[in-house]
Amino acid sequence: MAAANIKVSETPLVLYALRRADDALILGHRLSEWCGHAPAMEEDMALANMGLDLLGQARELYSYAAKVEGKDNDEDKFAYLRDVRQYRNLLLLEQPNGDFARTLVRQFFYAAFADLYWRAMMGSSDPTLAAIAAKSEKETAYHLRHSSEWIVRLGDGTEESHRRAQDAIDDLWAYTGEMFAVDDSERGLVDAGIAIDPAALQPRWLKTVTGVVNEATLSLPKSNWMQQGGRSGRHSEHLGHLLSELQSLPRTFPGATW
Amino acid sequence: MYTQALNSSDGDDRGIEDAARAAQFQARIDDDERIEANDWMPAAYRKTLTRQISQHAHSEIVGMLPEGNWITRAPSLRRKAALLAKVQDECGHGLYLYAAAETLGTSREELVDLMLSGKAKYSSIFNYPTLTWADIGTVGWLVDGAAIMNQIPLCRCSYGPYARAMIRVCKEESFHQRQGFEIMVTLCRGTEEQKAMAQNALERWWWPVLMMFGPPDKASQHSDTSTKWKIKRFSNDELRQKFVDATVPQAQYLGLTIPDPGMKQNANGNWEYSPIDWEEFNQVLAGNGPCNRDRLAARRKAHEEGAWVREAAMAYAEKRENRKLAQAAE
Numbered sequence: 001m002a003a004a005n006i007k008v009s010e011t012p013l014v015l016y017a018l019r020r021a022d023d024a025l026i027l028g029h030r031l032s033e034w035c036g037h038a039p040a041m042e043e044d045m046a047l048a049n050m051g052l053d054l055l056g057q058a059r060e061l062y063s064y065a066a067k068v069e070g071k072d073n074d075e076d077k078f079a080y081l082r083d084v085r086q087y088r089n090l091l092l093l094e095q096p097n098g099d100f101a102r103t104l105v106r107q108f109f110y111a112a113f114a115d116l117y118w119r120a121m122m123g124s125s126d127p128t129l130a131a132i133a134a135k136s137e138k139e140t141a142y143h144l145r146h147s148s149e150w151i152v153r154l155g156d157g158t159e160e161s162h163r164r165a166q167d168a169i170d171d172l173w174a175y176t177g178e179m180f181a182v183d184d185s186e187r188g189l190v191d192a193g194i195a196i197d198p199a200a201l202q203p204r205w206l207k208t209v210t211g212v213v214n215e216a217t218l219s220l221p222k223s224n225w226m227q228q229g230g231r232s233g234r235h236s237e238h239l240g241h242l243l244s245e246l247q248s249l250p251r252t253f254p255g256a257t258w
Numbered sequence: 259m260y261t262q263a264l265n266s267s268d269g270d271d272r273g274i275e276d277a278a279r280a281a282q283f284q285a286r287i288d289d290d291e292r293i294e295a296n297d298w299m300p301a302a303y304r305k306t307l308t309r310q311i312s313q314h315a316h317s318e319i320v321g322m323l324p325e326g327n328w329i330t331r332a333p334s335l336r337r338k339a340a341l342l343a344k345v346q347d348e349c350g351h352g353l354y355l356y357a358a359a360e361t362l363g364t365s366r367e368e369l370v371d372l373m374l375s376g377k378a379k380y381s382s383i384f385n386y387p388t389l390t391w392a393d394i395g396t397v398g399w400l401v402d403g404a405a406i407m408n409q410i411p412l413c414r415c416s417y418g419p420y421a422r423a424m425i426r427v428c429k430e431e432s433f434h435q436r437q438g439f440e441i442m443v444t445l446c447r448g449t450e451e452q453k454a455m456a457q458n459a460l461e462r463w464w465w466p467v468l469m470m471f472g473p474p475d476k477a478s479q480h481s482d483t484s485t486k487w488k489i490k491r492f493s494n495d496e497l498r499q500k501f502v503d504a505t506v507p508q509a510q511y512l513g514l515t516i517p518d519p520g521m522k523q524n525a526n527g528n529w530e531y532s533p534i535d536w537e538e539f540n541q542v543l544a545g546n547g548p549c550n551r552d553r554l555a556a557r558r559k560a561h562e563e564g565a566w567v568r569e570a571a572m573a574y575a576e577k578r579e580n581r582k583l584a585q586a587a588e
Contacts, residue, residue, distance in 0.1 A: 035322065035326045039563070052339060056339065059336075076335055157569070158570050161570030249332075249333035
């Protein structure tokens with residue numbers, strides 16, 4: 001017998017918290033995959049550090065989702081007992097680590113967004129979300145600085161590092177549009193002042209990203225075609241493998257406490 | 259995480275060219291003074307410490323692998339964060355220890371190359387696999403527990419930079435050990451399957467952990483130089499006995515059975531254990547443990563696949579320096 005999926009009542013606020021929690025968990029998990037295998041010990045430390053920040057954010061957001069939902073769910077049930085179609089994270093964040101350049105480009109695209117996003121969310125009318133935002137903003141400011149510095153080093157480093165960084169930008173670019181999208185469920189929260197409209201952050205995000213990419217002697221793709229679907233559970237093939245690993249123990253030993 | 263009990267110090271004094279300075283050096287050690295990086299020291303002291311500290315550093319870095327094996331599968335978010343933080347701590351220990359070794363005059367790069375080429379050793383315990391989640395509890399409880407027994411005396415080691423590094427390392431290790439024990443407590447209070455998992459992990463790790471303290475005193479070819487220099491303060495068997503005596507009541511508390519039916523408590527209260535299979539130890543040391551090849555392969559892969567990243571960072575730093583110089587010249 002394997003542990004079954006939980007049911008979630010995705011009211012707008014629960015769904016909102018789950019989406020951000022899933023973002024943080026999935027990216028944190030990806031970063032944790034590097035642990036012990038990074039190109040230098042200093043980077044092992046840094047990637048683990050950022051992974052820990054994100055895991056912390058995920059736990060707070062899941063706990064808040066559980067509280068708002070008011071049922072039997074908790075942080076671990078949300079993380080370990082939902083299937084691919086119930087996960088709500090951005091497609092960008094589930095993309096495999098690839099080489100160091102790909103991991104850092106993924107981190108950079110997201111951190112440049114998350115830093116703006118959490119800073120704006122500090123003004124949320126929901127005090128719990130505002131508090132989570134204040135903590136997360138401090139953390140993502142470092143993630144942005146760390147990844148920006150690496151984008152510049154890699155882009156303006158050697159021919160090989162330039163090529164790898166450019167390939168990563170070209171491949172991941174189509175996943176960046178989803179960060180700025182809002183659906184009807186979230187629109188209501190934006191109107192109520194609980195959430196902010198990420199679309200408003202897009203010009204500033206692009207300015208930050210363009211500045212760093214230019215300094216790195218790299219370039220952004222011309223294509224405006226953007227992949228979407230993560231927020232509503234239509235994921236890439238990669239997420240299922242990540243979850244099968246992440247969830248293996250609670251799925252194999254239903255009901256056990258760890 | 260751990261330094262193998264060293265029994266092979268370069269103990270002869272042939273390298274000492276200056277008998278008067280050597281006598282003065284020994285007098286400082288006898289007075290419990292700390293030796294610092296810029297102080298005069300016998301070549302053999304430098305060599306012994308470089309080897310011991312760098313082996314310790316390699317052990318921290320290789321030790322990230324067996325535990326890192328479970329980060330992506332940790333069974334709750336709290337456990338996942340704790341394990342990731344723990345393995346990150348090991349990396350931090352590796353960094354301090356390489357820095358401490360560098361104060362003796364050999365660079366981190368050279369030391370790491372010796373490990374990657376298989377010339378330098380790391381602790382044999384990391385050549386065993388972590389097969390279940392209970393192994394993560396057992397490694398914390400027993401491997402970190404044994405490491406602490408070995409390392410507490412090193413906080414008073416005569417070489418200042420090593421002793422200071424060990425104070426910080428020991429604090430974190432003792433936290434890890436409690437964390438590991440807490441995982442075991444949870445498993446032992448859990449389902450039958452969880453308890454069986456805990457018992458099985460103890461059975462696999464018990465003997466290799468006892469081997470962590472190094473060969474028995476009577477078989478040791480150890481000259482007493484490390485003791486004379488106050489690098490080593492207790493013998494392998496003394497530390498092993500202390501560890502066994504501390505661990506038996508913990509196993510009893512957990513309701514687990516130590517896989518040594520002949521073990522008994524003597525009149526002094528010490529737990530006498532059965533003979534250790536030193537042939538297994540020698541085989542693992544010779545490269546024939548279950549994971550020797552995997553561990554080295556993983557470290558080499560990380561090193562080789564990271565080469566272009568390190569080159570890029572160097573190239574960029576150089577470019578930036580040149581630009582600064584060019585600007586200054588304008």
